[in-house]
Amino acid sequence: MSIRSIRTLLADDPDVGAGNVLTHRMALGLGLDEPLLAFDTPVDGHAAWQPFTLRELDRAVRARAAALHGLGVSRRDPVVVYATDVADHVLSFLALARLGAIPALLNPNVDGERAARYIARIGAVGILADAPHLAALAGHDPGAPLLPEVGTLGSGDPDAAPAPYRHWSDDPVAITHSSGTTGMPKAVVHSHASLYAAIRHRLRLPRPQGQERMLSALPAPHAATLIAVNLALSSHTRLDLLSRQAGAGVLDAIEERRPTGVIGFAATWAELAHHDLAKRELSSVALWWNTGDCAHEVHIRRLIAAGSREAVTREGRVRLPGSLFVDGLGSTEMGHSHFFITHGPGTERYGRCVGRPHAFVDCELVGPDGEPLGTGEVGELATASPTLALGYWNDSVKTFRTRIRGRFLTGDLMYRDEEGYYYHVDRAVDSVELGDGKRLFTAMSEERVLAACPDVADCTVVAVRDGDQVVTDVLLILTADADPTADRTKAVTAALDEAAAATVRQVLVVAGDDIPLGPTGKVRKVLLRRRYLDSVAAR
Structure with a gap:
């Protein structure tokens, strides 16, 4: 059996989904001792970047599943994973999915106070976290017990892991969250079938x-x-x-x-x-x-x-x-x-x-x-x-x-x-009506500024409705060789359409640290708009 045959078998098997790919791969028995996944940090006796074979990965997952099962985690239990290392998220996801539990993966850049409120809304049965994020949660009430530190789960006995849970297509297999740029991140639940649907499509195409x-x-x-x-x-x-x-x-x-x-x-x-x-x-x-x-x-x-x-x-x-x-x-x-x-x-x-x-x-x-x-x-x-x-x-x-x-x-x-x-x-939340059937689109405005100004490395356009007036600020991050003292207002407004250009209040050169970002690196324009309105109110 070839790797191409495996792709076809998995794509054509309706029982395969996001919650059981690993167990199905193991059952097929091909390529079990070839290097497959590697992480950038040490884990389970593997040095950073030392790859796991399929067989080693299965052992690591069974060890964690056994440890979690021993803690009472069972099917349909939402369990939060709040850690920095990608190895902790991936291995915890695979282990929890094997049990039929629901891993709720939380971005490590979410601060402890917001994380606690988010976890409380989920109604988790437990929290798997690393030491820094256990410390971040201290003093906050997430409404769920803290389980042993996530990095300790690999010491479980893989032979004690229960048989893999048999997933149904609509079974929830993961909770992930939105970028959180407009406030509290939204908890999004994915199914066994939905997280695998695009993979199934790709497996039927040439690699x-x-x-x-x-x-x-x-x-x-x-x-x-x-x-x-x-x-x-x-x-x-x-x-x-x-x-x-x-x-x-x-x-x-x-x-x-x-x-x-x-x-x-x-x-x-x-x-x-x-x-x-x-x-x-x-x-x-x-x-x-x-x-x-x-x-x-x-x-x-x-x-x-x-x-x-x-x-x-x-x-x-x-x-x-x-x-x-x-x-x-x-x-x-x-x-x-x-x-x-x-x-x-x-x-x-x-x-x-x-x-x-x-x-x-x-x-x-x-x-x-x-x-x-x-x-x-x-x-x-x-x-x-x-x-x-x-x-x-x-x-x-x-x-x-x-x-x-x-x-x-x-x-x-x-x-x-x-x-x-x-x-x-x-995004609809970032655009602003200008009247007379016209609308200011901030993302398209950023595209035009970047295309017109070669010494601008990145650009953020923030438009705010202040009473009957729309005010736009254009924030520029320059390339390393650019002159920060040059006035780029004329070049920027020329790049915009006439209606958008008429709303520009100022064009500012800023440092990267001046732009607030959400947990996934997206610009928090809602916070920039709030800063503008707060500054107006304070005058």
Whole structure:
């Protein structure tokens, strides 16, 4: 039996899902002693980056399942995982899923006070945390008992693990949370089937160039990490996982690990683009794979100028300079990117184009009344897909408010062109009505500023309605060689459309630390807007 046969068998088996890939792989018995997953920190006697084989991974998971079972954890029990290292999240997820419990993965960047309130809303039966996060919870009441430190679970007896729980398609297998940029993170519950639906689709396609050996720069507790792990297990892809997503650390890991592909979020690509990539050894990378928010053109262009890819020419198969970048648009609730487009040297379809929908997606753009819109009209994305999360944990009101005609309302504003390509212009909460049928789109404004100002490394546009007036601040982070004293107001306003430019109050050069970020690295525009309104009220 070949690896290709395994991909087909898993894709065609309706019982396989996000909660049991590992046990099904073990049952197939192929490639059990080949290196597969590696973590950036020591765990279970493995040094940092020493890979686990499938057999070793199964043993580590059974040890944790036995320890958790001994603590009384059983099926349908929500258990929070609050730790820094990606190994703790991945191994805990696999162990809890084996028991039929529900791992609730919590981003380590969420502070202790907010974490406690979030955990209390979930109604967890226990909390698995590392030492720093146990300390962060001290003095707060999460409404759930603290279990032994997460790093101690690997000492359990793997032979004492109970038989794997038999999952049903709608069984909840994970709770992850939204980015938290607008306030308290929302707890999103994923099913056994939904977290595997996109993987099943991919297994039936040829494995793309760059997926032979992947580096994950995704946040450890995110649904995208769970998908990446299960995709690696299903397709027998080598996967190295980072616990932190800072640009310099990702570049160091690429040079050390020599991956053929790197998967991450837009915030990480922006950080990578701040560096002089020509001075880094990135030739192994053929593919950059983005999920979550779509990426900016200037960041994509800097990345695809690096790396190398295989191509078939008249001289045969050769290695060419330059790499590919797969962009798209997804969210925690969508469960997987619903769109995709591939950029490479010579491609020109940008302007926040996220491509066309995947084959498993049925979407439309709707107006404020929920009715579908036509070509070229900006509306909110309403999408249906087997990847969609079940809803919000312990919040049926929010769950049903985001549903219309069987579709999920994502909060993303987009339009579709005549060729069926979709373009993302903003999040609904960040755009502002200007009157006379005009609207200011902050994300599209950022795209235009970045494209027009080559010495700007990143840009944040914040628009606030102050009474009858809309006021816009444009915050610029400059490249290392840029002149911070230069006045860029004229260049910035020229890049914007006329209606948006008329609202600009100031163009400011700021440091990265001046921009508040959520746990996953997204800009907290709601906090920037509040700061503006507070400053006005204080005058």
